[in-house]
């Protein structure tokens with residue numbers, strides 16, 4: 001078997017909000033074509049880890065390498081340009097712009113070895129969006145807005161996407177669609193780091209998992225092992 005090529009490598013990340021240290025020596029890796037779950041209860045530090053990788057948290061130490069390049073000193077928009085996409089928890093779509101216009105905002109040029117996305121391909125992935133290309137973002141349901149945020153990020157043709165709790169606060173039917181969508185993204189060759197508290201969702205889509213507690217990595221292993229390990233789940237996750 002060919003070894004998996006490392007796409008994202010985070011080493012000893014420490015991050016602070018003001019004087020409060022939130023992350024403590026967080027290290028993780030995502031390989032090409034992998035879906036990796038970043039798990040942990042509310043407040044464990046999942047979103048902070050993603051924001052720190054994206055350069056959105058000001059005070060930080062540690063290293064972040066993406067496609068072998070050190071990116072920890074780059075501005076967030078430069079990190080996006082390198083092909084690292086971020087879908088934040090709070091779904092920042094443009095509410096006055098239509099679905100198509102929102103997608104247009106995210107469009108970047110094609111990359112040689114990353115999956116290519118355009119509106120037609122995205123509407124196959126999210127048929128609901130294809131039915132409402134002219135609808136203003138503000139008039140969509142939470143689940144539809146979530147799909148639009150993900151689609152807009154994919155328009156940048158990333159190698160890897162950081163997905164912050166895609167299943168949170170959306171209807172059960174949409175959660176199922178989200179899982180199918182992630183499996184499809186993986187099939188297309190995209191790599192994903194998924195923040196998730198819910199083991200039932202994470203185990204449907206992920207190859208490996210890290211668990212955070214109080215800003216520290218407490219567990220890492222294959223998703224198959226974690227799914228069978230009820231003691232660890234009880235200890236660190238809300239099950």
Ligand SMILES: Nc1ncnc2c1ncn2[C@@H]1O[C@H](COP(=O)(O)OP(=O)(O)OP(=O)(O)O)[C@@H](O)[C@H]1O
Pocket residue numbers: 017020022040041042043044045046047048049
């Ligand atoms: N802007 C901020 N200023 C100060 N503290 C913050 C800020 N954002 C988050 N925190 C704190 O950092 C810690 C980690 O929060 P974070 O949002 O990363 O957790 P999480 O695992 O993503 O959980 P959630 O599912 O609630 O988003 C929490 O204690 C939280 O209160």
